[in-house]
Amino acid sequence: MSNERIAFLKGHGTENDFVIVPDPDGRLELPASLVARLCDRRAGIGGDGVLHVVRSAAHPEARAMADEAEWFMDYRNGDGSVAEMCGNGVRVFARYLEHAGLVEAGDLAIATRAGVRRVHLAKDAAGPGTGEVTVTMGRAELPEEQVTVTVGGRSWPARNVNMGNPHAVAFVEDLDHAGDLLSAPPFSPAAVYPDGVNVEFVVDRGPRHVAMRVHERGSGETRSCGTGACAVAVAAARRDGDDPAITGSPVSYTVDVPGGRLVITELPDGTVEMTGPAVIVAEGTIDPAWLAAATA
Ligand SMILES: N[C@@H](CCC[C@H](N)C(=O)O)C(=O)O
Numbered sequence: 254m255s256n257e258r259i260a261f262l263k264g265h266g267t268e269n270d271f272v273i274v275p276d277p278d279g280r281l282e283l284p285a286s287l288v289a290r291l292c293d294r295r296a297g298i299g300g301d302g303v304l305h306v307v308r309s310a311a312h313p314e315a316r317a318m319a320d321e322a323e324w325f326m327d328y329r330n331g332d333g334s335v336a337e338m339c340g341n342g343v344r345v346f347a348r349y350l351e352h353a354g355l356v357e358a359g360d361l362a363i364a365t366r367a368g369v370r371r372v373h374l375a376k377d378a379a380g381p382g383t384g385e386v387t388v389t390m391g392r393a394e395l396p397e398e399q400v401t402v403t404v405g406g407r408s409w410p411a412r413n414v415n416m417g418n419p420h421a422v423a424f425v426e427d428l429d430h431a432g433d434l435l436s437a438p439p440f441s442p443a444a445v446y447p448d449g450v451n452v453e454f455v456v457d458r459g460p461r462h463v464a465m466r467v468h469e470r471g472s473g474e475t476r477s478c479g480t481g482a483c484a485v486a487v488a489a490a491r492r493d494g495d496d497p498a499i500t501g502s503p504v505s506y507t508v509d510v511p512g513g514r515l516v517i518t519e520l521p522d523g524t525v526e527m528t529g530p531a532v533i534v535a536e537g538t539i540d541p542a543w544l545a546a547a548t549a
Pocket residue numbers: 269330335336337338339340341342418419451469470471472475477478479480481
């Protein structure tokens with residue numbers, strides 16, 4: 254692998270940024286150590302995670318979804334760990350497929366470890382690559398357990414929400430209460446999240462309008478988290494006494510993140526939709542000497 258010229262792109266969705274590695278036939282090995290080097294913001298390309306783009310038929314974890322979705326998002330966190338789902342990542346993944354001429358704007362399906370996700374790439378008058386991207390994220394699960402998140406000697410109750418990946422949503426008085434978030438905030442009881450958790454800190458901004466900061470499992474504090482924004486919107490709706498399954502009406506929340514804005518809608522059947530931007534920033538090739546050193 255070290256002598257090959259491997260292509261990469263850089264993209265982001267509300268500043269949750271990714272190194273995109275196209276590998277249609279699933280030929281590349283991406284050990285955790287290489288993913289972490291690619292995501293390194295000083296010695297690598299830099300990103301919150303890697304979007305490894307593989308045909309579903311060519312990946313053992315996605316083969317069963319190949320009839321429904323041609324492409325598999327093999328998502329990795331910045332530390333190289335594997336995650337089930339990445340909401341901003343799936344929008345950027347769809348944008349990459351459009352950018353590469355592999356799909357056209359409109360509707361498509363993408364395989365993820367959390368299942369197949371439907372994506373709509375809006376056509377935009379400003380030109381290709383500029384329209385908003387909507388993802389049908391599946392249903393939120395809200396297990397009953399109460400969780401506590403602690404930062405700087407203060408603790409808050411948090412809502413356990415699963416969006417394909419695990420979240421703890423804490424409503425705080427001020428986003429500064431999240432502290433510097435250099436390491437994952439402690440949570441209890443530990444047994445609720447045996448594989449770690451993404452933690453969202455949320456404040457109200459207005460009716461059905463909130464703002465959040467997030468500490469992502471495997472990536473640290475990021476500028477946005479799509480699954481986190483969905484978890485936050487559903488937790489806020491329940492807190493506000495809104496449940497589309499009961500009222501029969503969709504409910505939408507605007508979720509501000511440090512890197513921009515996402516709009517999250519929960520439908521009466523429980524499906525959660527997320528709409529936001531997705532941008533390709535650059536493309537190039539990985540230097541073979543760097544790669545050889547990174548994989549030595
Ligand atoms: N940034 C993502 C979530 C990525 C995975 C997460 N860190 C985890 O380990 O579950 C998003 O936009 O959803």
